[in-house]
Amino acid sequence: MWIVELSLAPTAERLQARSAHRRLLASLCERGVVRMAGPLADDSGAVVVFDVPGRDDVERLLKRDPYLATPGVAVASVREWRPFTPVTS
Template identity: 60%
Template sequence: MWIVELAFNDEPERLAARAAHRQRLSALQSEGVVRMAGPFADDSGAMIVFDVADQPGLEQLMADDPYFTTPGVRVHQVRQWRPFLR
């Protein structure tokens, strides 16, 4: 699994792109690719947990979603995660 942490600022493009991004994440959750996702309580960013085998697969998912390059959205950190409880 992979954890993607996003950082946000107040660019209006971010809010305009958010609905389509959330629809995409919901579809990926239905496929078992996204395990959980959501903004931090202070809306300074968000975290998404992807269940994909490798980094190239993750990078392709992110490239297919324009939200990750929308003004106001910055990919702060990407980390591989190996949970022992599911």
């Protein structure tokens, strides 16, 4: 899995693109590609958790997101994540 952190600035363009961004995330969530996503509590950023094999897959998905082409939105970090899954017997 991959954690993508976005940094957000309060621009009108960003707010106008947000609904298209959320529609894309919802469709990716339905397909299991996005596990969870949402803004930080102070609205200074957001986190998206992708369940894809590699960073190239993440980059392709980010290029499809209209949010990232607007002023006020930038990718702050992309990090691979290996969540802990407890073993139960």
